Amino acid sequence: MRVLLVEDDAMIGAAVSQALKDAAYAVDWVRDGELAIDAVRSETYDIALLDLGLPEIDGLEILRKVRSGGARLPVIILTARDALDDRIRGLDLGADDYLVKPFEIGELLARMRAVTRREGSGAAPILTNGKLQLDPATREASYFEEKAVLSAREFALLRALLARPGTILSRSELEGHIYGWSEEVESNAVEFLIHAVRKKLGNTSIRNVRGVGWMVDRST
């Protein structure tokens, strides 16, 4: 899952983006409104985290522009404790939820799961195609008799595939779900992750379509 983090505070931005990476999100962190609006226009994000107090273009204006441009991605706004009016305006402008700073990372991650669940096709917290099961809260996966806890990146890979059972995803599509802009990606990184997941869950858990990409079976 790809996250756009819009935050001008260097310490908060660094801490949140590291925590999101640790939790298996691909993170693009921008520090001002222009870059945020450009990013939403040029990339597909599963969710945006939006600080309201930003230089030049503030968060509410970004939200208004993004929504009036037709982007429907889930947005969680990050606000100061005393900014009640901003929170109300943010929700009215199309934010899906908000968090008051300072917040616990665990609560942010839970709200992100809740908001993306509401948005996504499957309302169930457990992702499954009938054979593979994946719990986003714990990263536990199972496939027939096999059970394993996945690493952050193995989880990001399997989550991307399980969000679209029966659809082949190419290497670059998978990379887009696993790595942010700032991350160096080794050329065989996706193969390495596929191999690691198969080792834990079994060789048939992920199918290879030679020269095209990978998929998990259509839901049964």
Ligand code: CA
């Ligand atoms: Ca700020």
